[in-house]
Amino acid sequence: MIALENIQFHYPHSSVGVHDINLQVETGEFLVVVGASGSGKSTLLQLIAGFLTPLQGRVLLDHQDVTQLSCGERGLGIVLQDYVLFNHMTVLGNVAYPLKVKGVRQVERHRRARKILHDVGLEALEHYYPSQLSGGQQQRVAIARALVFEPRALLLDEPFSALDASRRESMRQELKHIQRQFGVTTLMITHDQEEALMLGDHVAVLEQGELLQHSAPHQLYTQPVSEAVARFIGRTNFIDAQVINSQRIQTADLGILEVTPHAFTVGQTVRAMIRPEAIIANPVSDIVNRVPTTLVERQFLGAQQRHYLLCGTTTLSLESASTPDHITHVALPPTHIHLFNR
Ligand code: ADP
Ligand code: MG
Numbered sequence: 001m002i003a004l005e006n007i008q009f010h011y012p013h014s015s016v017g018v019h020d021i022n023l024q025v026e027t028g029e030f031l032v033v034v035g036a037s038g039s040g041k042s043t044l045l046q047l048i049a050g051f052l053t054p055l056q057g058r059v060l061l062d063h064q065d066v067t068q069l070s071c072g073e074r075g076l077g078i079v080l081q082d083y084v085l086f087n088h089m090t091v092l093g094n095v096a097y098p099l100k101v102k103g104v105r106q107v108e109r110h111r112r113a114r115k116i117l118h119d120v121g122l123e124a125l126e127h128y129y130p131s132q133l134s135g136g137q138q139q140r141v142a143i144a145r146a147l148v149f150e151p152r153a154l155l156l157d158e159p160f161s162a163l164d165a166s167r168r169e170s171m172r173q174e175l176k177h178i179q180r181q182f183g184v185t186t187l188m189i190t191h192d193q194e195e196a197l198m199l200g201d202h203v204a205v206l207e208q209g210e211l212l213q214h215s216a217p218h219q220l221y222t223q224p225v226s227e228a229v230a231r232f233i234g235r236t237n238f239i240d241a242q243v244i245n246s247q248r249i250q251t252a253d254l255g256i257l258e259v260t261p262h263a264f265t266v267g268q269t270v271r272a273m274i275r276p277e278a279i280i281a282n283p284v285s286d287i288v289n290r291v292p293t294t295l296v297e298r299q300f301l302g303a304q305q306r307h308y309l310l311c312g313t314t315t316l317s318l319e320s321a322s323t324p325d326h327i328t329h330v331a332l333p334p335t336h337i338h339l340f341n342r
Pocket of ligand 2: 041042043158
């Protein structure tokens with residue numbers, strides 16, 4: 001288990017860092033921290049790893065306070081973006097290296113390294129040198145090396161961002177498989193929201209050094225707590241509106257919309273959001289929140305099509321598997337409309 005309590009850190013002569021971070025990764029859980037470039041992800045990972053020391057707050061591993069321990073004393077497996085393998089050592093030598101540092105005898109460390117290489121499907125490559133491997137294979141060696149001493153947790157900093165798209169996809173699946181197989185508590189950081197939703201048991205969103213939301217992927221997507229989270233995770237339509245009562249809002253171009261009961265005050269200006277796939281094209285005529293519209297543009301996305309629709313001066317994007325020739329009306333189901341403060 002990893003726990004961060006009120007972690008505060010900024011770089012010298014700068015206000016940039018991470019602010020009041022509280023976060024828990026349960027034993028065996030896979031947590032992904034996602035955020036834009038520069039949001040503080042690597043800083044956070046380095047605070048957990050022990051490369052940086054927080055100015056305030058505590059880092060706990062399995063309930064032990066490790067805040068003042070060095071990286072080596074924390075017993076963590078770490079995988080970084082650029083694999084940093086030893087080029088003069090074979091795959092076996094690289095994977096066995098952390099055990100060598102710990103003083104494990106050669107016979108034993110080779111036995112354990114071979115076992116891990118077998119588990120991650122690299123046993124045939126043990127005599128290869130890193131320069132003879134593909135990027136994906138090198139990163140698997142780095143993961144094997146991080147797991148060989150049975151770490152208390154595995155930390156990964158954008159491990160696949162140097163790989164091309166197709167390799168990245170298969171490495172994600174492989175990492176998920178390895179993580180489940182070993183049951184190792186894992187914290188990975190990425191700027192890629194698709195990767196985060198796919199891999200994380202939970203996903204935490206970081207923006208400018210602050211955690212905005214920490215939820216299961218499905219909840220993060222369907223119940224974002226703020227406009228910032230909704231903007232960062234997935235595609236979204238936003239519509240400005242004013243609250244009429246607890247179940248109705250007034251919009252400029254879509255008229256009055258029914259919404260699920262909320263606690264905003266009457267007259268308050270709010271921002272409504274609805275996902276592109278939640279909007280219904282050409283609905284039956286007696287449906288709630290039915291609005292006339294004009295199809296402006298269609299984009300082919302493969303399995304899905306994206307339709308740009310104009311309602312007055314408001315553009316909505318609608319995604320669906322079907323491609324109707326004409327879209328004359330859309331419906332915005334109340335349960336899919338979320339309201340945020342403006
Ligand atoms: P991310 O990994 O999310 O891209 P980082 O944690 O690397 O973000 O950086 C967060 C912020 O801290 C950025 O604005 C970056 O410029 C700044 N930063 C990173 N390292 C240092 C450093 N050693 N000294 C000063 N500022 C830094
Ligand atoms: Mg980074």
